[in-house]
Amino acid sequence: MMTGELRQLIYKWALKNAYDHGGLAQEKAVISKVIAERPELKTAIKDLLGAVRDVVGQVNAMSLDAITQTLSELAPELMVERRMETRRKLPPLPNAVEGNVVTRLPPEPSGYMHIGHALSGLVNYLYKEMYGGKVWLRFEDTDPRKVRAEYYDSYRDGYRWAGIRWDYEKNNSDDMELFYQNAKRLIEEGKAYACNCSREVVRRLRSEGLPCVHRSQTVDVNLELWDGMLEGRYSEGEISLRLVGDMSSANTTLRDPVIMRVVEAPHPLKGERYRVWPTYDYAVSIEDAICGVTHVLRTSEFMLRDELQNLIRGYLHMPNPTFVEYERFEFEGTPVSRREIRSLIERGLVSGWDDPRLATIVSIRRRGIVPKALKEFAERYVALTQSRKVYSWDLLYAINRKCVDDLTPRMFFVKDPVKLKLEGLGEFDVELPLHPTGRLGQRRLRVSEELYVQQDDLRSIGEGGKVRLKHLCNVTLRSISDKLAEGAAELGPPEPGLRVIQWVPVNEAVDVRVLIPGPLLKPDGTFNELSLQVEGGVAERSVDSLEVGAHVQFERFGYCVKDKLPMTFVYSHR
Ligand SMILES: [Zn+2]
Structure with missing residues (x-):
């Protein structure tokens, strides 16, 4: 006959084996573990076989959730983290010379930074780390109407948070004199002309592929008009400087694009010092060259512009970088374009730029994504291809879970709580581990005869059924109603096969709510009215000790982050 102690031993190894294999334990594996621990049992192998078969049968009938819960209580030391498979780095970079790769982070400070900018920034940063080199943080801020002072810091903070360290920083708006000098040079060499055609x-004419009358003006006329632009003789829209490109090119960006124009709006950093501003392509062409950028890694919406930017540099005898273009980083159900996000805010459908359903950096931080997870995602999963790819949040969540798990305390949260009265349980303190491994220390709860448990747990167990209150006792349920359930407690180790549930002492309970963000957009692109669920319930008082932004795992519920809103948590993932 098997003793109770031996049964516990078998139970432990059956749980461990099931935990490692998706919920199904193998008798043979369990037997060899048991014998390794207790070699003398070889002589009673027949009895052992029977007992193992019995326990394995029980364990295999449990849900994976219950197996995990029970194992974390019975033998947390066996729950070693399942390590990642082999690591995949970013694919090699074309034309990269060891020690001499220069990349850039080129934000336009015209809106909040989002996850796509962070991933793109990480790709640039990781390549410069991989080959050794430098990375620039360069604000592309030459459109005074779009740029806002507060967004510069949004990017600095966002990149820093993502673990990106840049070697140099500058603003394109610091180089206005340089843009002017090169513009004059282009005019003198017959590569640019002043055009005062209406917009x-x-x-x-550009769409028809035809030149305007100004294209054939003399250099002198162009220089005079250019001086007039700089001196403020023309107002916005009246005149622009255009590049001599190719009016019949199939690539329409080459059809004599505007390179400098008058903008009568103050710049957040430069004030009203300048009224003639470079366009994006002109500024970037020059900046990439003078910053010594060797590799331009960017989303493929810019692809048509490579040829134009190379043409500008060719005219100015400047070197061209290697371009690596990839599709922008999209996540399912989540808008990334600023226009779309702004429209959702204006329509009152999301609460602001940090609404937890969005993919701005402030939002994903609120939702508990950690930088380490983003970095691993960038290294292992981003596809630097030009075909459209929509990433799954679940993948990012799975990586994030691994990153936060070791440091995240476990606590109890009970949704839809119902009181469970356990007569004769008395009042006493229990110490519960903050982490299954015991590494994070303990928290103390004062137990009394009334505890909150989850309504649906009691219903599915039913009157007369038995349940395990994690780390506390086994309970036989006597009666269940909407307001109150009653049961008999039996202190001691978990009984094999019981469902393990969380609980909160009534006198230690605090009311909390959990915001659960879901996909903002339905698959057809329309707004999903059910994108934000709110779950109300009670949590153990230990949540008071958590700081805003701290992670917690509510057992059997999921990983959450303590939010800035009072008594509120934001759900991260399972
Ligand atoms: Zn013209």
Whole structure:
């Protein structure tokens, strides 16, 4: 006959084996573990076989959740983290010379930074780390109407948070004199001309592939008009400087694009010092060259512009970088374009730029994504291809879970609570581990005869059924109603096969709510009304000790982050 102690031993190894194999334990594996621990049992192998078969049968009937819960209580030391498989780095970079790779982070400070910017920034940063080199943080801020002072810091903070360290920093708006000098040089060499056609005419002629009358002006006329632009003789929209490109090119960006224009709006950093501003392509072409950028890694929406930017540099005898273009980073159900996000905010459908359903950096931080997870995602999973790819949040969540698990305390949260009265249990303190491994220390709860448990747990167990209150006792349920359930407690180790549930002492309970963000957009692209669920319930008082932004795992519920809103948590993932 098997003793109770031996049964516990078998139970432990059956749980461990099931935990490692998706919920199904193998008798043979369990037997060899038991014998390794108690070699004398070889002589009673027949009895052992029977007992193992019995216990394995019980364990295999349990849900994976119950197996995990029970094992974490009975033998947390066996729950070693399952380590990642072999690590995959980013694919090699074309034309990269060891020690001489220069990349750049090129934000336009015109809106909040989002996960796509962070991943793109990480790709640039990781390549410069991989080959040794330098990375620039360069603000592309030459459109005074779009740029806002507060967004510079949003990017600095966001990149820093993502673990990106840049070697140099500058603003394109610091180089206005340089843009002017090169513009003059282009005019003198017959590569640019001043055009005072109306915007409509320019647009029409470009689409028809036809030059305007100004293209054949003399250099002297162009220089005079250019001086007039700089001196403020023209107002916005009246005149622009255009590049001599190729009016018949199939790539329409080459059809004599505007490179400098008058903008009568103050710049957040430069004030009203300048009124002639470079366009994006012109500024970037020059900046990439003078910063010594060897590799331009960016999303493929810019692809048509490579040829134009190379043409500008060619005219100015500047070197061209190697371009690596990839599709922008999209996540399912989540808008990334600023226009879309702004519209959702204006329509009152999300609460602001940090709404936990969005993919801005402030949002994903609120939702508990950690930098380490983003970095691993960038290294292992981003596809640097030009075909559209929509990433799954679940993948990022799975990586994030591994990153936060070791440091995240466990606590009890009970949704839809119902009182369970356990007569004769008395009042006493229990110490519960903050982490299954015991590494994070203990928390103390004062237990009394009334505890909150989850309504649906009691219902599915039913009157007369038995349940395990984690780390506390086994309970036989006597009666269950909407308001109150009653049961008999039996202190001691978990009984094999019981469902393990969390609980909160009534006199230690605090009311909390959990915001559960879901996909903002339905698969057809329309707003998902059910994108934010709110779960109300009670948590153990230990949650008071958590700081805003701290992670916690509510057992059997999921990983959450303590939010800035009072008594509120934001759900991260399972
Ligand atoms: Zn013209």
